[in-house]
Amino acid sequence: MSHPRFWDLDGTRYGIPTYPYHLAPDGLATRRQLRARGLRPGGQPVAAQILWRSRRTRGVRAAYLYCISLALPVRPMTPAKWAALERALAARRRCPCCRRDAGYTVPTSLGTCLTCAKSPVLAA
Structure with a gap:
């Protein structure tokens, strides 16, 4: 179930645009999702975040999102x-x-x- 308190598209409540779990727009990805595509944030600031209630930690968890279009390729291992x-x-x-x-x-x-x-x- 999506919590309305996690909808903050303009960032007035949480400081950055905030989306509920599974409802982030296309064009944004977490670090792990970027890595799966062979990309890294490359110094760009956090563009948005996803918030959700966690039963495991009994609190609110966050995942930061980065713009895919600004991401850079992962540096190869030397x-x-x-x-x-x-x-x-x-x-x-x-x-x-x-x-x-x-x-x-x-x-x-x-x-x-x-x-x-x-x-x-x-x-x-």
């Missing part, structure tokens, strides 16, 4: 960026306790690999 990403992912796989590559991302809830977490020496 070899240096690929290498940095690979190093970051490798660091997430390395256990800080045994210093081995776990072969999976070490759970932040445990802080160590599963083998070290089950070890009776470390449990104390």
Whole structure:
């Protein structure tokens, strides 16, 4: 159900044009929708927003919209960026306790690999 309080086409109530969920006009897209098209906002300001009531957060959520016509293509990954990403992912796989590559991302809830977490020496 659409909430009338989220209709603010001229931006007088919320400061920018505001639409209810699923009712944004054509020509506007969220960051995720731009990325799916191979685009990025490219420094443009937020053109509008979508507001909706969320049962999960029990409040109002927002998604910012950008003009598709002003969006720029996504910059390609350079070899240096690929290498940095690979190093970051490798660091997430390395256990800080045994210093081995776990072969999976070490759970932040445990802080160590599963083998070290089950070890009776470390449990104390």
